[in-house]
Amino acid sequence: MKASQIVPPLVLAVLFLAAWQVAAATGFLAETLGLDPLLVPSPSEIAAALYEDRAVLAENALVTLWEVLAGFAVALVIGVGAAVLLHLHEPLRRATYPLVVASQTIPVIVIAPILVVWFGYGIGPKLAVIALICFFPIAVNTLDGLRSVPVPLVEMMRTLDARRSRILVDVELPASLPYLFSGAKIAVAVAVIGAVFGEWVGASSGLGYLMLQDNAQLETARLFASVFLLSVIALVLFGTVALLERLSISWR
Amino acid sequence: MTAMVQADGVGRRFGGLEVLEGIDFGLDEGEVLSVIGPSGCGKSTLLGLIAGLDRPTTGTITVGGGTASDDRLARCAYMPQEDCLLPWFSALDNAALALRNQGRGRKVAREEAFPVFERLGLGGFEDAKPAELSGGMRQRVAFARTWLAGKSVLLLDEPLASLDGLTRRSMQAWLAPLLAGGERSAVLVTHDLDEALYLGDRVLVLSGRPGRVLGIREAPGRGEMDPVEASGSRAFSESRNELASLLESASPGDQIGGSQS
Numbered sequence: 224m225k226a227s228q229i230v231p232p233l234v235l236a237v238l239f240l241a242a243w244q245v246a247a248a249t250g251f252l253a254e255t256l257g258l259d260p261l262l263v264p265s266p267s268e269i270a271a272a273l274y275e276d277r278a279v280l281a282e283n284a285l286v287t288l289w290e291v292l293a294g295f296a297v298a299l300v301i302g303v304g305a306a307v308l309l310h311l312h313e314p315l316r317r318a319t320y321p322l323v324v325a326s327q328t329i330p331v332i333v334i335a336p337i338l339v340v341w342f343g344y345g346i347g348p349k350l351a352v353i354a355l356i357c358f359f360p361i362a363v364n365t366l367d368g369l370r371s372v373p374v375p376l377v378e379m380m381r382t383l384d385a386r387r388s389r390i391l392v393d394v395e396l397p398a399s400l401p402y403l404f405s406g407a408k409i410a411v412a413v414a415v416i417g418a419v420f421g422e423w424v425g426a427s428s429g430l431g432y433l434m435l436q437d438n439a440q441l442e443t444a445r446l447f448a449s450v451f452l453l454s455v456i457a458l459v460l461f462g463t464v465a466l467l468e469r470l471s472i473s474w475r
Numbered sequence: 476m477t478a479m480v481q482a483d484g485v486g487r488r489f490g491g492l493e494v495l496e497g498i499d500f501g502l503d504e505g506e507v508l509s510v511i512g513p514s515g516c517g518k519s520t521l522l523g524l525i526a527g528l529d530r531p532t533t534g535t536i537t538v539g540g541g542t543a544s545d546d547r548l549a550r551c552a553y554m555p556q557e558d559c560l561l562p563w564f565s566a567l568d569n570a571a572l573a574l575r576n577q578g579r580g581r582k583v584a585r586e587e588a589f590p591v592f593e594r595l596g597l598g599g600f601e602d603a604k605p606a607e608l609s610g611g612m613r614q615r616v617a618f619a620r621t622w623l624a625g626k627s628v629l630l631l632d633e634p635l636a637s638l639d640g641l642t643r644r645s646m647q648a649w650l651a652p653l654l655a656g657g658e659r660s661a662v663l664v665t666h667d668l669d670e671a672l673y674l675g676d677r678v679l680v681l682s683g684r685p686g687r688v689l690g691i692r693e694a695p696g697r698g699e700m701d702p703v704e705a706s707g708s709r710a711f712s713e714s715r716n717e718l719a720s721l722l723e724s725a726s727p728g729d730q731i732g733g734s735q736s
C-alpha cells in the first residue's frame with residue numbers, strides 16, 4: 224500500500240481518538256450525555272484495561288477466534304459444495320436458488336436462541352450462527368463465478384475431448400476463484416459479528432460472553448477493549464484472506 | 476477421395492430467427508475450405524454445427540462417416556473466434572490441453588506438445604502465462620492447442636482477425652504450409668478475401684442472413700508464394716474480384732473485402 228492510501232485514514236483515526244480522549248477525560252462527554260463518568264471510558268483507560276486484563280481478554284479472544292475460524296471453514300466447505308452442486312444441476316439450481324436468497328431475509332439473530340435449544344451451550348450453536356451468515360456470500364459469489372465462464376471457452380474444451388469434470392476443475396473452478404475470494408472477504412468480516420451473537424444467547428467464554436459480564440458489572444473500559452479486539456480479529460482475518468487471494472490468483 | 480465433412484440441406488433457426496438455410500457442401504480429406512460472408516450471416520453457427528456443439532434444425536451433417544453430435548465432436552477440433560487461452564495455465568500447458576483431456580499426465584502431455592510448440596516459434600515461452608504473450612503468440616498457442624488435439628478436421632473461426640496487418644501477414648505465411656500439408660481437413664472462417672484465397676483450396680461464399688451458399692470457387696495456387704506476392708498475381712486478383720462481386724450481389728453496402736481495401 225502507498226503512503227497516500229495509509230496516511231489519510233490514520234490521521235482521521237488519531238484525530239478521532241484525541242478528541243475522544245479530551246472529551247472523556249475532562250468529563251465533557253459524560254456531562255453532555257447525562258451519564259456517570261464511569262460509563263464513558265477514555266481511550267487511555269481502555270488501553271489500560273487492555274493491558275491489565277490481557278490474560279482474561281486473550282483467553283476469551285482465542286475462544287472467539289476459534290469459533291470464527293471453525294464456522295467460516297464449515298461455511299466454506301458447504302458454500303463451495305452447494306455452489307458446485309447447483310452449478311452442475313440446472314433444475315436443482317432453478318428450484319433452490321430463490322429459496323436460498325429468500326432464506327437470507329431471515330435474521331440469523333432471531334433463530335440463534337432456537338439453535339441453542341437444539342445444539343446446547345457448547346460450540347455448536349455458535350458454529351451454526353457463524354456458518355449460516357458466512358454461507359450466503361460464499362455460495363452466491365462462487366456460483367456467479369462458476370457461471371461467469373464464457374460459452375466459447377467451454378465449447379473449445381468440449382471439442383478438445385474434455386469430460387465434464389475436467390471443465391469444472393480446469394476452467395470453471397479457477398475462473399470462480401476471484402468471486403470466491405470476494406465472498407470470503409465479506410464472510411470473515413460478518414463472521415465475527417455472528418460469533419458475538421452466538422455467544423450472547425448462550426456461552427460460558429468468548430469475547431461476546433465477556434462483554435455481557437462486563438456490561439452487567441459496569442466494566443465499561445474492558446467492554447470497549449473487547450470491542451477493539453473483535454475488530455482486530457476481523458481485520459486480521461480479512462487481511463489474511465486478501466493475502467491468500469493475491470497468492471493464489473497469480474495470473475492477473 | 477472420400478468426403479471428410481458433408482453438409483446436406485443444413486438449416487438452423489434460433490426461435491424465429493432463420494440463421495442458416497439449405498447449406499450443401501462437401502469437404503475432402505486434407506482439403507481447406509475458406510468460408511466468407513457478411514457479419515452475422517451464421518459463419519460461427521456453421522462451425523458450431525459441424526463441431527457437434529449444436530444440432531441443425533433441418534438437414535444432416537456427416538463428419539468422417541458419423542452423423543451424431545458425439546461423432547462430430549470426436550473428429551473436430553474447434554478454435555473459437557477469441558483465443559480462449561486459460562489465463563491460469565502456462566503457454567505450453569494451454570497448448571497441451573487436449574492431450575491432458577485425453578488422459579495423459581501433465582509431464583507426458585507437455586513433452587508431446589513441445590515439438591509443435593517449438594515449430595510454431597514459441598520455444599522459450601513454455602512457462603509464460605498468456606497475459607505475458609503478444610497477440611500473435613497467443614494466437615499461435617491457440618492454434619497449437621487445436622492442432623495437438625489430433626483431430627482430422629480443424630474448425631478455425633477467424634483465427635487471425637485480432638491481429639494487426641503485419642503480424643497477420645506473417646501468421647498467414649506460417650499457417651499456409653501447415654494447412655497445405657494435407658494431413659488435416661480444415662474449415663477456415665475469415666473476413667478477409669485475400670486470406671480466404673491464400674489459405675484455402677476453395678472458397679465458400681455465404682449470403683447475408685439467412686446464410687445460403689452463393690457459390691464455391693477454386694482458389695488459385697494457394698500457399699505457394701508469400702502472401703504479399705500472392706495477392707499481387709493476376710489469377711489471384713481475378714478470383715478476388717469475382718468473389719467480391721459475388722459478395723456484393725448478396726449484401727449491397729456491406730463492408731467486406733481484403734485487408735488492403
Ligand SMILES: Nc1ncnc2c1ncn2[C@@H]1O[C@H](COP(=O)(O)OP(=O)(O)OP(=O)(O)O)[C@@H](O)[C@H]1O
Nearest residue numbers: 489492494512513514515516517518519520521556
Ligand atoms: N445461441 C443462439 N441463440 C440465438 N441466436 C443466436 C445464437 N447463436 C447465434 N445467434 C444469432 O445468429 C446469427 C448469426 O450468428 P453467427 O455468430 O453465426 O454469425 P457470424 O457470421 O459468425 O458473425 P460474425 O462475422 O460477426 O462473427 C446472429 O444474428 C446471432 O445473433
Ligand SMILES: [Mg+2]
Nearest residue numbers: 518519520556
Ligand atoms: Mg462469427
